[in-house]
Amino acid sequence: MTPPALQLQAITKRFGAVTANDGVDFELRRGEIHALLGENGAGKSTLMNMVYGMLTPDSGEIRVGGQAVKIGSPKQAMQHGIGMVFQHFMLIDVMTVAENVVLGDEPRRRGMLDEKAAVQRVQELSERHGLGVDPHALVQDITVGQQQRVEILRALDRGADILVLDEPTAVLTAQETAELITVLRGLRDRGTSIVFISHKLGEVREIADRVTVLRRGKTVGTVDVAGPNPPDEAALARLMVGRDVLLRVQKADCAPAAPLLDVKDLHVTDDRGLPSVDGVSLTVHGGEIVAVAGVDGNGQRELVEAICGLRTPDSGTITLDGKDVTGSDARAVRDAGLGHIAEDRQRSGLVLDFTLSENIALRDYDRHTRFGLLNLRRMLERATGLLGEYDVRGGTPRTPARSLSGGNQQKVVIAREISSEPQVLVAAQPTRGLDVGAIEFVHRRLVAERDAGRAVLLLSLELDEVRNLADRILVIFKGRIVGELPPTATEEQLGLLMLGGGSADGKKSLA
Structure with a gap:
């Protein structure tokens, strides 16, 4: 039996008196999009920051491909094939797309950056994964959606086969969100395992194969949203919040004044x-x-x-x-x-x-x-x-x-x-x-x-x-x-x- 791409067992993380993650279990299968859903402050980003080496768990175990690993930095995470795209991008505006993608792993010629090789490398990667971005463009001149693609390309360029996206649609327009969903489905179909951190119920139901819900730092459960009887938005909201949530605003007719x-x-x-x-x-x-x-x-x-x-x-x-x-x-x-x-x-x-x-x-x-x-x-x-x-x-x-x-x-x-x-x-x-x-x-x-x-x-x-x-x-x-x-x-x-x-x-x- 093929082991999961990523498995977290009883992960706990505390910040002083605050327990951000309390014995969390999570499993990411190979070639799936697994949404991590929860309220603000439920511990979603904290959990994945430990996977990416930005934080260290107080207890619990992280397994990659069935093997227990210790991840103490983003560099070590990348060595295990884990890439992460943050909600607030980490790009250098005055540099080109190609320069941002290869930064830290630049092709060199006579000790200098080989710009032609960098552009070719990014162009080939972009075409292979359907992430159309101009390698020559300055980051400051491209849209937010394209900047996000650059972040994804950078992770893929480092060999990531596990991709974590933290609230990836928070800064995107509806059109850019639709384009991102198409891109992620293509990556999944080519074997990339994706963790999709979100709180948007409609998007989660549209894109995810499975959903794990966190509430106040604890795992509430994992549900299949790609199967024959997927939960509706009201059911997912109830799992997130622990009560029924009004998804439509209730208000009386307005009475305009001056x-x-x-x-x-x-x-x-x-x-x-x-x-x-x-x-x-x-x-x-x-x-x-x-x-x-x-x-x-x-x-x-x-x-x-x-x-x-x-x-x-x-x-x-x-x-x-x-x-x-x-x-x-x-x-x-x-x-x-x-x-x-x-x-x-x-x-x-x-x-x-x-x-x-x-x-x-x-x-x-x-x-x-x-x-x-x-x-x-x-x-x-x-x-x-x-x-x-x-x-x-x-x-x-x-x-x-x-x-x-x-x-x-x-x-x-x-x-x-x-x-x-x-x-x-x-x-x-x-x-x-x-x-x-x-x-x-x-x-x-x-x-x-x-x-x-x-x-x-x-x-x-x-x-x-x-x-x-x-x-x-x-x-x-x-x-x-x-x-x-x-x-x-x-x-x-x-x-x-x-x-x-x-x-x-x-x-x-x-x-």
Whole structure:
């Protein structure tokens, strides 16, 4: 009988008083895609970081091809044929695709990098595995989906036949996700064994052969999702969370009040000096959620940055609760009553080396001062309450933000922004990287903000989220609002507008 490609037996890992993995068992067969599913902080990434040599288990055994091994570094993991692609890529932007792939194992000629041989090697590898990427392109000039392919190529170039992907679709568009699934199926069919770490139930059911669920660091069970009777999303969610989860948002009809956010004829340029937002006008009333839907890269980021005081618009006006804040800085906009759940929690939402209590106090340090000095006790008390209320796992108020999983970092950002009780809340990709239980919680909080009379502007690439949460949907294409649709609109109607095709009835209902 052929031994499993990878087998973990009773793996335990502790960080002080926190047990991240508690006697976890896991088995990866040869030539299968095995999803590792669980809530944020369930221990998925920690478990695979031990497989890749980034961490050392406190107890338990790792077996590769039936043989017990000790893996003390990524180099040793690679020697055992294990490669890992992290959620946040580890590429050098100013280098080419070929240079990134061969880095550390460069073909040389007369002591120098043989660029021609490197390009040929990467080209052949790319064609063999169906990972079409231009070896000559600079990493900074290619899409996020292509950058992920470069990471996969680098692992395959090192001889990996076990590939671990940590939340691989968290930063991808729907189209890039579909392309990745096709690529992974091709790798599996050619014999590569793949661990697919995720919390997205639909993707897991679509791509995986089997699923192992972790809950609070323990193995809940392994189920076959490629067989004749696969579990539905509700059953997988129940395994993850330990209770029934509402997969659709329950909300009453909205009761719009006075306009709290009014944007008129806004024009914004991007970092390259090119037009990005082209005459956008929109209004969000108190007591409603307005969603902006569109394919990534159609001006959403620049629109949010202009509204939140992070980018100066070229022309147009932005009014918050009757106050003109056009061109104001982020602090002035915040003081005018705006909260901002940032799209990129690590770059814009948190100071990673600050503690959780310091990050939660970022918006309002003045509330935590006495005689000009920070009142640390008050900061800790507030953080303790919010971390419990928002179910942030993996740390205490004194824990550095970078120590948390991505999903728990996002919860910290959301806790800080919502607890400040802003009049207008701009939520950019608020559930990116969150598991199904956390998504349910965040959706409830956003609806609660709406019901409390606040204005919520939602920007999301997840059409299900847009349709579930929004009272009105605005579609953006090439920096322009090209139509308005109700939340009952079909994905086909939304998709047609998002690709610039006009509305299904030939008209565009504009805000």
